[in-house]
Structures are given as C-alpha cells and as structure tokens.
Amino acid sequence: RLAALRQHMNQQGWQACLVPSSDPHLSEYLPERWQTREWLSGFTGSSGTLIVADSQAAVFTDSRYWAQAEAELAGSGIALFKLEGAAVSAHVAWLKALNVMTPQAQLAVDGAVLALAMTQSLSNALAAENWTLVTSHDPVDAIWPNRPAAPLVPVYEHKLPHASTPRADKLAALRQALISKGATHHWIATLDDLAWVLNLRGADVDYNPVFVGHALISLDSATLFVAPGKLSADIQARLAADGVQCQPYEQALPALRALPLHARLLIDPKRITWGLREAVPAGVAVIESINPTTLAKSRKTDAEAAFVREAMERDGAAMCAFYAWFESALGREHVSELTVDERLTAERTKQPGFVSLSFPTIAGFNANGALPHYRATPDSFAVLSTPQGLAAQGLLLIDSGAQYLGGTTDITRVWAIGTPTKAQQRDFTLVLKGTLALSRARYPRGTLSPMLDSIARGPLWAEGIDFGHGTGHGVGYFLNVHEGPQSISKAVPEANMAMHPGMITSIEPGLYRPKQWGIRIENLVINVPVAPSVTNTAPGDPEHGEYLAFETLSLCPIDTRCIDLSLLRTDEVEWLNGYHAQVLKRLRPLVSGAALAWLEKRTQPI
Template identity: 60%
Template sequence: SHVPGARRIEALNPSQLLKSVKNAAEAGNIRAAMAQDGAALCAFFAWFEAAQAAGERITEIDVDTHLSAARARRPDFVSLSFATIAGFNANGAMPHYRATDASHATIQGDGLLLIDSGGQYLGGTTDITRVVPIGTPSAEQCADYTTVLQAHIALARARFPEDTPSSVLDMLARQPLWRRGLDYGHGTGHGVGYFLNVHEGPQSISVRGHARPHQGMKAGMLTSNEPGLYRDGHWGIRIENLVLAVPVERTEFGTFLAFETVTLCPIDTRCIVQERLSADEIAWLNTYHAQVRDRLLPLVDGAARDWLLERTEPL
C-alpha cells in the first residue's frame, strides 16, 4: 500500500552497479585466479593434443571430464562456473549446445572443436572460449576463424570515454564480420561477478542492449569479449576472454578507459590466415601471448609447460 508522503523510485538496484565495479583488491585476486585457470587449461590441452596424436578415441564428454579435473587440481578452485560446452563441427554451431551421454560427438576427422568453460575460484570467476583445429581444417574454416579473431582484437583494443553505454561498443567487434556480410545472433559481452554469477549486469555489450544510464562503462567492470560465427550444420567459432575496464588517460574530454585482457590462455594460431591480419592485429596477438607465457610459466611444468611454450610462439 502507498504510504502518504513517500516517494516511489523504480530503478536498478544500486547494489548491481556496486558489484559490477571491482576494487583494486578484487582485481588483483581475479588476475591470480585467471593464472590458475590458464594453468589448468595448459594441462588439459597438453593431454588433449597428446591423446589425439596417439589416436585415442575422445568424445565431447571426455573433454568436459578432463578439463573439469584439470581445474579441480588448482588451488582455491570451488566449482565450475557453468556447464562446459564442448562442440565439434556442427555441434559447435549451436551456441548453447550441451553434450549428453545420449547425444554427443566423437572428435575425429577434420574440423573445429569449440570449448566454452569456466571455473569459480575463491579469488574470482572465469569464463573462456577457445577453438582448436582437429585434423586439417578447411580454407573456409580458417578464413572464418581469422575474422572472429579480428573481431575479438577490435574490442580488446577499444578505447572509450568513461560512461560510454556498453551497447555502443558491440559494433566494434561486428565490423570485421559485417565487412564480409557475416553476423552472429548473441551479444558480444556480459558482465561477470566476483566469485558470483558468470552472467551479471548491469553492463552488456550487445546490439540488443539499450543505452540506459546504468549501462555506462565504469573502470573496474569485468566483462566478456566473445564475438562468434556460426555456420548452421557445419561449424561454430567463438573466441572469448574476460576484460577489465581500466583508466588509461585523462584529457580535457574526460577520463578514457581501455580493456586489460585478464584471461590467460593461448589463442590457437594454427587456423590463422596471417596475410589477412594487419600489423597492429599481429602485434596485439604477439603481445598477448608474451604476457600469457610470462604469467603462466611459473605455474606449469612437464607437458603443460612444453605446450604453453609451443602455443605462445610469436607470429
């Protein structure tokens, strides 16, 4: 019932914005959690590539099992942040595909394997997608992969005034796809909680987002960068890292933010059509891989270390 003299306010719960902006201590813990997650991924991919080379029969279910076990071995791991999506070829073209005991693919022959996964650590929440070649991917698959990588890099390199509506940034990632007459049906980025929800607002880098006041980008927001491309019935590609908005410059036009990529895991270079990349794009990828190598080397050994060194070789 309405109380006389009371003013009713219909607005976003203020706690959402407070949760979305990570403080310096949280940001430091998130960076450490990302390194542990990256080390788990190195161990997983080293196992996966060795098993593939040995001719072992590996299914999408096995990917989930082995990747979850690699994460569980890391310090401060609590649980998965969502159910692992491992989709080979046509299954990868379904953005929310989930392999089940009754229906899943064996990873064999030629094509692309998409793996979208994440963990909850005491120091933060992770969410990462990588696509790896199986056998010999086609020229068209490599062209698509390169375009998605260009989309990812375009958003990763963004620089924008604080309070820019998050939805506005979506177009940066779509440009490389739109130039080829391509598109994808999901948003490019969602907010991520701090040891909380893997999808958490209020910011949303999406063409379907509205430029409402609470959609403004603030320093400290942790958001995904995950453009994709899906050929129905054939293959799917998505390259996802989490990015932290950080202040980079203050001018007479205000405070400008940029994205610090905090996810640490090599982006597979075997599908890249290098002549399609600009010098700036190659420089971004090489710098990222140098950081990944530097941060993860102290946390891995044996086959995982060898895999990390091989996959972070500069272009």
C-alpha cells in the same frame, strides 16, 4: 502434464497460461523447484517462455536455443516461436492470433516469479487486445505432484583475504546511496546482490555461488530472510555484530506488508517480482531505481581485481594441463565431447581456491559448435578420436569457466583437429579480428556499453556476416558469470549501462555455419583508466575527459594454426604476439612437464 494444466485452466476460467523461466529472485539458473517451464515442456534451455492455450502451446526463445528447442520440443505438441525482437510483443501477437471469443480473456501467470517491469509491460500490451493478466496464483503448483522443495544447502562466508571489503562497509555505502535517492528502506531479492552485500555465499543455484533469500535494509537496521538451518550460529552472530538480524524465509512477504506508512522504499523494477511489489502497503512511497548494490558490485576494487588476475592464472594453468593431455591423446585414445568436459573440469578442480564450474561446459565439435549453447549428453555426443586415429577432422569449440574464491572465469577457444580448411581459417580470422578490435578499443568513461558492440562486429559486417548473441556480458566476483548492468550487445542503451573502471566484461564475437562449424573467441577484460597522454593528442587528454581501455584478463593461447595471416594487419599480429608473450610469462611459473611444453609451443610468435 499439459493436459493437467489445461484442465486446471478450464476450472479457473483462464484462456491461456504463461510460464516464464524464472523464480522469486529472477535468477538465470533456477533451483529445481522453479524449473517449471522445463517440467511442462521438456525444453531445457536457460532462457525461454512457454504459453499454453486450450488447443495450442508455444515456447518463445532466441536464436541461441532454436536448434536445441526444435529437438527437445519434437513430438510434444508445443510449437517453437523464434524470437527475433521484443518478447512481450511476440507473446501478445501469438495470443491475439488465437481468436479467443471471450469478451475479456484471461492470461494467468505466477506473479511471484514475473519481474515487475515485465508485468507492467505485458499488462499494458494485453489491455489493448482485451486480455487481462491474472497474477494471483501459481498455475502449476496444483498439478505438480512431489514438487521439489526449496534448496536447504548451508550458507558460508566469503572471507578475507578474498572478501576484502567488510560487510559493514558495504552496508554503510548502501545506506548512503539510499539517502541520496531519498529512500528509507530497500528490498533486495536478486541473489547475487544479496550474497555480495553480506559477503555470504551458497550453493542453492547450479554454477552460481548464491543462496535463496531476501533482505530488507533500512537506514538503521537490516534483516536477512533465509530458510532455518541454512545459517550456522557463528554466522548469525557475526551478522548480528554488523547489525543484520535473521528471520525465516517465509517471513519476507509479511515483513514487506508491515512496512511503516512513512517508509520510502527503493526497489529495482528489473530485479523485483510483481508478487513482491503487490505486497508493499498502499501508503508506502515507492522509488524505482536500479539496486545500488548492482552498480557497486560491478565495479571491482583494486584488491578484487588483483585476486581475479590470480584466478585467471590458476585457470590458465589448468587449461595448459588439459590441452597438453588433449593434443597428446588425439589419435591415440578415445576422446569425445564428454571426455573434454570431464578432463578439463578435473584439471580445474586441482587448482587452489576452486569451488565449482561457472556454467555447463560447452564442447562442440564441427556442427555441434555451430549451436551457441550446445551441450553434449551421454545420449548424444561427438567422438573426436579413437585409439586407431582421428574420428574426424574439423574445429572444436570449448566454452568453459570456473568459480574460484578470488574470481569467476569464462573463456572460449577453438582448436583445429587435423588440418583446418581455408574456409575455416578465414572464418576463424574474421572472428579473431573482431575480438582484437574490441580488446584494443579506447572509449570515454561513461560510454554506454551497447555502443561498443559494433566494434567487434565490424570485421564480420564488412564481409556480410553477423552473429545472433551479444558480444559481451558483465561477470561477477566469485558470483554470477552473467552480471549487469553493463552489456555489450544490441540492447537498447540505458543510463545504468555506462562503462566505469573495474567492470569485468566478456568479449566474445562468433560466427556459426549451421551443420558445419562454429567459432567463438572469448576473453574476459577489465575496464582500466588510460594514462594521460604526454602529447595531449591521444585519448587521455584532460580536455576531453577520462578515457578507459580494456585489460585482457583471460590467459590461454589462441590457436594460430587456424589463422589466415593474409587477413591480419601488422598491428593485429603485434597485439596477438604481445598477448601470447604475457600468457607465457604469467603461466610458465605454474606449469611443468608436458603442460609447459605445450604452453611454449602454442605461444610462439607468428
């Protein structure tokens, strides 16, 4: 495949080709048609970029995927470039090191799948090194025989009671946002924004209940571009009743090119591709700003938050049933990382409102748990237990989640198999302290989410320890498990990353000992207002503005066997005991038998 690409590059006069992990909608999880980087390189991680030159090639990815990439790229002739900073500067430095003698070297990339902001940044950086960005072709389409077609799974409606805000109300609010920005038209390409504003869902992307499409919204009309056959006549009629017309997916670009010259188009440079931007007529005024829907859907309504709490209870009940079986099976049955995935998924499917998993389950035992995005496969997995006894002792990390009609879940727990060592207990407790510290934080409304990152890292930093991934990501409402704009991470803060009531975010610090074990303790939390203080001295004092706090949503015990109590303060113990009391209270009515016995045992106060 690389040889075929290089031959095509030579024919076109390109000195290098860049293949991002992306599609025309800038999705995180890609429909098979656009899994181009994986098809060419064999690297299956969800984040990374491939660059191919005449005699060299490299995959650029961050620390979450280094071990995975090293294994999957072995023998391919593709080097691994370990990203520790900005991707664009790393790409340009790698290209510069090629010492291409052509006066004006060309880097080809499919502009239809490259974000506008990324294109602008990359083009400017290349120009300083006498490289030109060529974006007019899909470099791989000509060499990919039997390339998969775009998905054609039917679209369905997200209905009452879970979709509590009518589609017409969402469109009206979006139009008010356009007026405030001085815009007459708005293009939506990101699939979660599209699904949210139209109260529609699909299954075109694994784990995310979205469908492939575009939308053009004006002050008096709306058009949904989607493949024929994906919408039933009934759904089309209901869309039409709300002023939404439907056209074939292929008509999206022509419609963009046909915008009237008096139009003022709002686009989000981080959520639209260069190919779409190029289609905008030269006379149309372009306003670059975040999608209003991205901000709106991040702030869950009270009704949505209530359904999310219910989904968390259902998810917690499923985990109780699984863990009860799991602990009884250890040493008596064959249990592997694959078994964990199968049995936990099976319990979730029994719950009302279950739709799918929200991401591939990570079940990593000992050394495998030290790989943040590890996934067991039939060809490579660890065995935890046999009918003759434990296969090994250590720590099992399980990161899992599900999509329910009333919410999206994502939770990580670490469990002791056998007796944990003092070193394992110390590491576990340091991570737990980070989770507790941020879970208990109070902060002014509007605080930029990256500013909260150090609160969770503090207990680890005090011991000279850190982790490579972000501390928290936004989570959708029966939508993408990774959602913006907020991100508790080392990212450069931007104004749109401000924390507001209703936002759901993960808190997931970690600690990873390569080839030994990994620990991550993750809960989802929702931003809630802090009640005004009666003493006027605590957060909530009107003189100092509105404050927010985190309400922990996830409901599952934390393994107290892994805790070194000497490292916890009294207030931390009290918080954990209070959390476990809530878990017991809310899950007890939903479980029985062995699951109830397990729940009661694992929520005992310490």
